[in-house]
Amino acid sequence: MQAYGALVYSAFGSVNGFAETMVKACPLLLAGLGVTVAFRARFWNIGAEGQIYAGGIMAAVVGIYITGLPAVVHLPLTVLAGAVGGALWGLVPGYLKARLKVNEVITTLMLNYVIILLAGYLIHGPMRDRASGITISPQLLQTAWLPTVIPRTRFHAGILLALALAVVVYWLLERTVLGFQIRTVGENERAARVAGVRVGRTIILTMIVSGALAGLAGAAEVAGLQHRLVDEFSPGYGFLAVAVALLGNLHPIGVVFASVLFAALLNGADAMQRAASVPVPVIFVIEGLVIVLVSARFFRQRSG
Amino acid sequence: MQRDAVVVSMEGITKSFGGTTANDDISFCLEAGEIHGLLGENGAGKTTLMNILYGLHRPDSGCILVNQVERNITSPHEAIALGIGMVHQHFMQVPTLTVLDNVILGLRNAREPLLDREGARQRLGELSATYQLDVDPEAYIWQLSVGDRQRVEILKALYRDVSILILDEPTSVLTPQEAEELFAMIRVCVNRGMSVIFITHKLEEAMSITDRVTVLRDGRVVATRVTSETTKAELARLMVGREVLFRLSNDAARSPAGPVALEVERLRAISDRGVLAVRDVSFQVHGGEIVGIAGVDGNGQTELVQALTGLRPVESGRVVVDGVDLTNAAPQRILRQGVGHIPEDFDDALVGAFTLVENLALDLHYTPPFSRWGVLNREVMRQSAQQVIARYDVRTPHERVKARTLSGGNKQKVVIARETSRAIKLLIAAHPTRGLDIGAEEYIRGLLLELRNAGIAILLVSTKLDEILSLCDRILVIEKGRLMGEMARSEADIEKIGLLMAGTGA
Ligand SMILES: Nc1ncnc2c1ncn2[C@@H]1O[C@H](COP(=O)(O)OP(=O)(O)O)[C@@H](O)[C@H]1O
Ligand SMILES: [Mg+2]
Numbered sequence A: 001m002q003a004y005g006a007l008v009y010s011a012f013g014s015v016n017g018f019a020e021t022m023v024k025a026c027p028l029l030l031a032g033l034g035v036t037v038a039f040r041a042r043f044w045n046i047g048a049e050g051q052i053y054a055g056g057i058m059a060a061v062v063g064i065y066i067t068g069l070p071a072v073v074h075l076p077l078t079v080l081a082g083a084v085g086g087a088l089w090g091l092v093p094g095y096l097k098a099r100l101k102v103n104e105v106i107t108t109l110m111l112n113y114v115i116i117l118l119a120g121y122l123i124h125g126p127m128r129d130r131a132s133g134i135t136i137s138p139q140l141l142q143t144a145w146l147p148t149v150i151p152r153t154r155f156h157a158g159i160l161l162a163l164a165l166a167v168v169v170y171w172l173l174e175r176t177v178l179g180f181q182i183r184t185v186g187e188n189e190r191a192a193r194v195a196g197v198r199v200g201r202t203i204i205l206t207m208i209v210s211g212a213l214a215g216l217a218g219a220a221e222v223a224g225l226q227h228r229l230v231d232e233f234s235p236g237y238g239f240l241a242v243a244v245a246l247l248g249n250l251h252p253i254g255v256v257f258a259s260v261l262f263a264a265l266l267n268g269a270d271a272m273q274r275a276a277s278v279p280v281p282v283i284f285v286i287e288g289l290v291i292v293l294v295s296a297r298f299f300r301q302r303s304g
Numbered sequence B: 001m002q003r004d005a006v007v008v009s010m011e012g013i014t015k016s017f018g019g020t021t022a023n024d025d026i027s028f029c030l031e032a033g034e035i036h037g038l039l040g041e042n043g044a045g046k047t048t049l050m051n052i053l054y055g056l057h058r059p060d061s062g063c064i065l066v067n068q069v070e071r072n073i074t075s076p077h078e079a080i081a082l083g084i085g086m087v088h089q090h091f092m093q094v095p096t097l098t099v100l101d102n103v104i105l106g107l108r109n110a111r112e113p114l115l116d117r118e119g120a121r122q123r124l125g126e127l128s129a130t131y132q133l134d135v136d137p138e139a140y141i142w143q144l145s146v147g148d149r150q151r152v153e154i155l156k157a158l159y160r161d162v163s164i165l166i167l168d169e170p171t172s173v174l175t176p177q178e179a180e181e182l183f184a185m186i187r188v189c190v191n192r193g194m195s196v197i198f199i200t201h202k203l204e205e206a207m208s209i210t211d212r213v214t215v216l217r218d219g220r221v222v223a224t225r226v227t228s229e230t231t232k233a234e235l236a237r238l239m240v241g242r243e244v245l246f247r248l249s250n251d252a253a254r255s256p257a258g259p260v261a262l263e264v265e266r267l268r269a270i271s272d273r274g275v276l277a278v279r280d281v282s283f284q285v286h287g288g289e290i291v292g293i294a295g296v297d298g299n300g301q302t303e304l305v306q307a308l309t310g311l312r313p314v315e316s317g318r319v320v321v322d323g324v325d326l327t328n329a330a331p332q333r334i335l336r337q338g339v340g341h342i343p344e345d346f347d348d349a350l351v352g353a354f355t356l357v358e359n360l361a362l363d364l365h366y367t368p369p370f371s372r373w374g375v376l377n378r379e380v381m382r383q384s385a386q387q388v389i390a391r392y393d394v395r396t397p398h399e400r401v402k403a404r405t406l407s408g409g410n411k412q413k414v415v416i417a418r419e420t421s422r423a424i425k426l427l428i429a430a431h432p433t434r435g436l437d438i439g440a441e442e443y444i445r446g447l448l449l450e451l452r453n454a455g456i457a458i459l460l461v462s463t464k465l466d467e468i469l470s471l472c473d474r475i476l477v478i479e480k481g482r483l484m485g486e487m488a489r490s491e492a493d494i495e496k497i498g499l500l501m502a503g504t505g506a
Helices: A002-012 A015-040 A048-066 A070-101 A104-124 A157-175 A179-185 A189-194 A199-228 A237-247 A252-276 A280-303 B045-051 B077-081 B099-104 B119-129 B146-159 B176-191 B203-209 B231-241 B301-308 B329-338 B356-360 B378-391 B408-421 B438-453 B465-473 B494-501
Strands: B004-018 B020-031 B035-039 B061-066 B067-073 B084-087 B166-169 B196-199 B210-218 B220-226 B260-270 B274-284 B292-293 B316-321 B338-342 B426-430 B457-462 B473-477 B484-487
Touching: A002 A015, A002 A252, A015 A048, A015 A157, A015 A179, A015 A199, A015 A252, A015 B084, A048 A070, A048 A104, A048 A237, A104 B119, A104 B231, A104 B426, A157 A179, A157 A199, A157 A252, A179 A189, A179 A199, A179 B378, A189 B119, A199 B119, A237 A252, A237 B004, A280 B220, A280 B426, B004 B045, B020 B035, B020 B045, B020 B220, B035 B045, B035 B077, B035 B203, B045 B084, B045 B166, B045 B196, B045 B301, B061 B210, B067 B465, B077 B084, B084 B146, B099 B119, B099 B146, B099 B301, B119 B146, B119 B176, B146 B176, B146 B426, B166 B465, B176 B203, B176 B356, B176 B438, B196 B203, B203 B231, B210 B231, B220 B484, B231 B484, B260 B301, B260 B457, B274 B484, B292 B465, B301 B457, B329 B338, B338 B408, B356 B378, B356 B408, B378 B408, B408 B438, B426 B438, B438 B465, B457 B465, B473 B494, B484 B494
Parallel strands: B035 B196, B035 B210, B084 B166, B166 B196, B292 B457, B292 B473, B338 B426, B426 B457
Antiparallel strands: B004 B020, B004 B061, B061 B067, B210 B220, B260 B274, B260 B316, B473 B484
């Protein structure tokens, strides 16, 4: 009990605790929204991790190497670059599935490794900061930083962007032609075809949107938190995002709550260990159980 | 083996599923050493009857005698113990295991708890040789063709020493050559003293392989005939039904046929299994006429309709709608050219999890007034749905219910409403009344006539001859992907069509 108290307190009990929870929720939420969009079309995108990296790399490149712009131009450009990077990395498996019927589970998974290794190469080679002793890129120009919203914490504007995008994704799915087509393809692809929905095109657009959202997660990490490209700047947010999306029942608002919950668990792990000497792995076991139970329920529903 | 000894006798079998009576007081008997055909259209109740014999279903009433002893068969396991084996339309195999492992799966052996794979392999080899069933025992199921998988299924039964073998529409998945091999195997079986029940809806097969035929229609036995004493024409008549109900007739308001709405020229299409399913089909449909395509299921109708609606590639030939060449056009393009499509399964046209509002807007949702600048106008969609629901008499509490909750007839009405409420010149209707109750059937037939009278061209694909005869102005018969003949309705009768359907031209 003491342990759980510590968990809750550390996550929400102080301004800083709350800020730290939201800092972790941010990439989970953005990538979780990306996964949600893809899964609603029954496109099993498990490449959010790679799309995060693609977004992070693009944001870093624009944030570091494009100089002489005022912040009002540079920052949006950096964030946009992240979205574009993720979108491109999502477009590849989308295109392969839509046009060549290549199974997306394989391609999205494989593309993760490609881009993670590419990021490693960049910071060990072309993008390495020679002034620093460790392998990291130079800092982004200050004009490309996402501003801090709550002073003396790491709560940055990317978090607000993520929350706003949850509403936008809800609107996209429920109120737009594209969203309608995404849902139609996901629920009954044959009926979609009979009714004249261009299924291949829908899948490609789905993955552009899905990848862009995950790419934004990468951009927010780089421009809001690290301010550099660092090795493994995403410790698997893209994989956790699958669990977040499923726990959120593939509903954008549900995904908001799921991402905060997972973030609290991630941060709480340390606090719990300090307060009640619960070993960190136990937290991971809890997390794993949540993932398994939620996925099991989800897939039973869908196949039943 | 002595003939005339009855090995299976089913008496007064009745079986209902919810509302439908699949078997209605059926009596059937199988004699030793015969090949007994069970003939009937789709849904006649053939599979249900045999599933009862195989212990998969319990009959509501009736009794079963095996070798003159009354038996209560409650599982396939018991059926097999009584010497009854069945090969289903859908195989029951584990794809990731080998042929050998699939055959011995679930069997006991002398060396337990170890598997006796050596002994099994030997036995399987002998069976393969005896029955000319060539399969590699070490091949994995997933590597095999459908024909091979069927052989495995038969071997499974033979391995279990059955004396009665039930084959459910075995040729439906086979190429003609494979079918010949199957027939040879069946003859070996009876020569060795087995009895075979052969389910089919193909007259030709019933005539060529069986000794006797029992014809089922609408869950009832219509007749049992000695094959050598009957004709294809008689079987066709028995199978389809003599008393055709001309409840609706299209004689009223026969508008003269209008301009050509659909022109199909030497069309070819390939089935999912890679065989040529539509062979050089050519025909025209004019505005204001209903052209029917009659035929036994599985003779290329599905592929033809899909090729016409852009859902399947056209290998060669042309499809012209209203003067515009739409060969291999995308479904959306064809739809926007004024073609309505009622697919053969209404679940292929509706999204079960969507509301009626969403389903009714599925075809035009991206155009005004349903949407503008990529944003849906829900209010317009809702109002339009309300109107359509009223006009087509869809029975539903309101327009926001999920499509999957509707009855079959109402689902089909929603599909027809969507496909005909936009401006169309041509309607392609595949089995529009399949699986519907009389009321819905009646309504939909009436609607087709109304549309025809309004000048729309209609292509009606159906296996129901009474439907074809009562609705169509012209009738085409399809058999093995070819059009076998064309006749005006005044020249058509069941016998003539039945013969064409069976592949023997009049
Ligand atoms: N398990 C089931 N549940 C509900 N209805 C069924 C079931 N099996 C068969 N039916 C219905 O019973 C009727 C006869 O079906 P079936 O025996 O499969 O016919 P056949 O094999 O002659 O094509 C059909 O109307 C079918 O829809
Ligand atoms: Mg059947």
